Amino acid sequence: xxxxxxxxxxxxxxxxxxxxxxxxxxxxxxxxxxxxxxxxxxxxxxxxxxxxxxxxxxxxxxxxxxxxxxxxxxxxxxxxxxxxxxxxxxxxxxxxxxxxxxxxxxxxxxxxxxxxxxxxxxxxxxxxxxxxxxxxxxxxxxxxxxxxxxxxxxxxxxxxxxxxxxxxxxxxxxxxxxxxxxxxxxxxxxxxxxxxxxxxxxxxxxxxxxxxxxxxxxxxxxxxxxxxxxxxxxxxxxxxxxxxxxxxxxxxxxxxxxxxxxxxxxxxxxxxxxxxxxxxxxxxxxxxxxxxxxxxxxxxxxxxxxxxxxxxxxxxxxxxxxxxxxxxxxxxxxxxxxxxxxxxxxxxxxxxxxxxxxxxxxxxxxxxxxxxxxxxxxxxxxxxxxx
Ligand SMILES: *[C@@H]1O[C@H](CO)[C@@H](O)[C@H](O)[C@H]1NC(C)=O
Ligand SMILES: *[C@@H]1O[C@H](CO)[C@@H](O)[C@H](O)[C@H]1NC(C)=O
Numbered sequence: 001x002x003x004x005x006x007x008x009x010x011x012x013x014x015x016x017x018x019x020x021x022x023x024x025x026x027x028x029x030x031x032x033x034x035x036x037x038x039x040x041x042x043x044x045x046x047x048x049x050x051x052x053x054x055x056x057x058x059x060x061x062x063x064x065x066x067x068x069x070x071x072x073x074x075x076x077x078x079x080x081x082x083x084x085x086x087x088x089x090x091x092x093x094x095x096x097x098x099x100x101x102x103x104x105x106x107x108x109x110x111x112x113x114x115x116x117x118x119x120x121x122x123x124x125x126x127x128x129x130x131x132x133x134x135x136x137x138x139x140x141x142x143x144x145x146x147x148x149x150x151x152x153x154x155x156x157x158x159x160x161x162x163x164x165x166x167x168x169x170x171x172x173x174x175x176x177x178x179x180x181x182x183x184x185x186x187x188x189x190x191x192x193x194x195x196x197x198x199x200x201x202x203x204x205x206x207x208x209x210x211x212x213x214x215x216x217x218x219x220x221x222x223x224x225x226x227x228x229x230x231x232x233x234x235x236x237x238x239x240x241x242x243x244x245x246x247x248x249x250x251x252x253x254x255x256x257x258x259x260x261x262x263x264x265x266x267x268x269x270x271x272x273x274x275x276x277x278x279x280x281x282x283x284x285x286x287x288x289x290x291x292x293x294x295x296x297x298x299x300x301x302x303x304x305x306x307x308x309x310x311x312x313x314x315x316x317x318x319x320x321x322x323x324x325x326x327x328x329x330x331x332x333x334x335x336x337x338x339x340x341x342x343x344x345x346x347x348x349x350x351x352x353x354x355x356x357x358x359x360x361x362x363x364x365x366x367x368x369x370x371x372x373x374x375x376x377x378x379x380x381x382x383x384x385x386x387x
Contacts, residue, residue, distance in 0.1 A: 040380050041181060044118040045181060046093050046120040048188050049127075049187065051091065051092070051187045051235075051354075052184070052186030053084070053123055054083070054106070056108060056109045056121070057084060057125065058070045062084075063144050065351075066332070066352070067331065068334055070082050072333075076089075086349075088316070088317070089356030089359075090359060094359075124144065125146070126148065127148070127195065128188045128191075137200075143195055148217050152220060159174070164224060165224075167223060175225060185230065190235065193264055218288075222283045230379075233269035233272055233294055237264070237265045238257040238259060238263075239301065241326050243258045243261045245326050247261065255298060256313070289373065289375075289379060290372065308357070309346065310345040311347065317333070317340070318330065332351070344356075344357040
């Protein structure tokens with residue numbers, strides 16, 4: 001346009017551009033450097049598996065390798081009683097809620113809980129891929145019937161009760177749910193690989209189906225108007241005690257973890273991030289943060305001393321001593337098991353799940369540290385810009 005060719009307009013444009021860049025940069029740095037303002041989100045809706053489940057499963061309904069979640073020593077460190085969390089205390093999602101000055105997320109299945117600040121749909125043992133796939137392929141050992149689809153079904157029921165169908169036909173109703181909400185998609189998919197271990201279905205197939213399932217899930221949420229979404233990748237599953245206990249001794253990487261399992265998690269995460277990039281372009285009104293569980297975990301265990309961890313692979317709660325103190329048939333909470341005197345020196349709690357101490361450091365790495373991409377704080381600047 002002709003009007004922009006005069007030098008004065010050009011310098012005005014330049015000035016405006018500089019100011020805009022300054023503010024964007026300022027917001028970005030500002031978001032990274034400061035703590036989140038309290039209660040910037042009104043609600044949190046969380047999804048995932050036992051790493052995120054705050055009580056949707058109990059002993060009889062959870063994965064069969066962890067039959068004792070409803071009794072001590074589960075919960076011993078923080079709650080001092082079992083809460084059906086798969087740890088000695090709080091999980092990452094609990095620390096995230098606390099850091100936002102919000103109450104702990106009640107499990108969706110608890111009918112009596114106050115859900116005015118959101119709820120948690122995560123289910124211990126849950127898979128990304130629909131349950132019938134595993135049943136069809138005879139992979140039913142250790143299995144929970146719920147998948148990410150089940151959790152979406154529950155959330156959908158809730159959204160329907162609020163009149164939210166999709167972001168176009170019921171924009172107001174969906175806006176009322178999502179504009180002030182943080183959507184937390186906890187780690188999901190580790191169980192899919194675990195359940196298919198030793199089956200004839202190739203892991204590349206599991207990966208493809210699991211990624212499709214997670215992206216289908218995200219697409220559904222985005223179409224309904226989800227605005228602030230955190231998606232956690234897989235942890236380095238080869239560093240979990242159960243993997244190390246099961247895998248051949250020569251299957252190890254430079255971290256001393258099961259190399260094949262870590263490679264699987266790593267390629268899964270790479271594929272997931274590629275899909276997130278596509279969604280960022282397709283839904284510019286929404287904001288998607290990737291929480292890099294894999295690298296956060298490895299960077300913490302590489303600097304274990306700094307965080308006071310003395311045991312990276314030996315479980316706190318188990319049986320048998322040795323390098324792992326783990327035996328599949330003497331799981332944490334069983335009569336033969338014992339739990340350690342100082343859980344905060346252990347990364348692994350019961351073979352698969354982490355200690356509260358590790359979850360706390362992980363949460364800090366996501367919320368205050370450098371392991372969210374873009375940084376977690378950017379959600380707040382985004383949130384305060386959109387009102
Ligand atoms: C599952 O097990 C049944 C009964 O043992 C068998 O007939 C069927 O072929 C198996 N299916 C697969 C996909 O392995
Ligand atoms: C982030 O840092 C603040 C200030 O140090 C702290 O209060 C908060 O608990 C941290 N968040 C997490 C999740 O650790």
